[in-house]
Amino acid sequence: KNQVEQSPQSLIILEGKNCTLQCNYTVSPFSNLRWYKQDTGRGPVSLTIMTFSENTKSNGRYTATLDADTKQSSLHITASQLSDSASYICVVSALKDSNYQLIWGAGTKLIIKP
Amino acid sequence: NAGVTQTPKFRVLKTGQSMTLLCAQDMNHEYMYWYRQDPGMGLRLIHYSVGEGTTAKGEVPDGYNVSRLKKQNFLLGLESAAPSQTSVYFCASSSWTSGDAETQYFGPGTRLLVL
16 A cells, blocks of 8 residues: 655754754655645645655755655745744655656655754 | 635535635636645545536545636536635646646635534
8 A cells, every 4th residue: 555654743843953854755666756835724835846866955955855766755844934833844756657746745844943 | 816716715505505615717728727735645636627518527626616617717617615614725827838737836725614
């Protein structure tokens, strides 16, 4: 069964610190992996997308990595800011019955404290 | 551009009542989606559409119907609401390239409470 698991469920860090969020997936066949940011009360917004051949992708202070062999991805946030407080969702795209299916993780809730 | 908009933002229904959620996008996207989001769970796809006049079932379609009469609009209907349909509903849209839908753009969500 295709699954995406994220850890930790929630994380609290001080402003200015770095953090890393994890995503493990059992999805086959793999097409691509995306990270979304969801602010409280809003819809998700795309941060990065990586295909099978990409190991890392950056978007400002956000850096996503992908290890297709171990089926793991991480999202690293550098020098956190209060505005980084949000849920971060990992989404994996798989080909199923000639259609692409998105498998959504439950997300990691990140709280940045001043 | 407004992107993806949803109406209403919040609604309270009694069990058995019906309602329609409206989604509109101004990005000329082919694909549109309806998701529900419940605490502790990933987004779950209810129905989707790959173009005007087409609809397809997602992961959790029971109790919902959809219509896409115009390319820019995607309607989600609840014929007889149940407390289990209490959730936050998100609409999204995306373009299509190379056989894989591109990044989805989401609306702000509709909070639905069924008593």
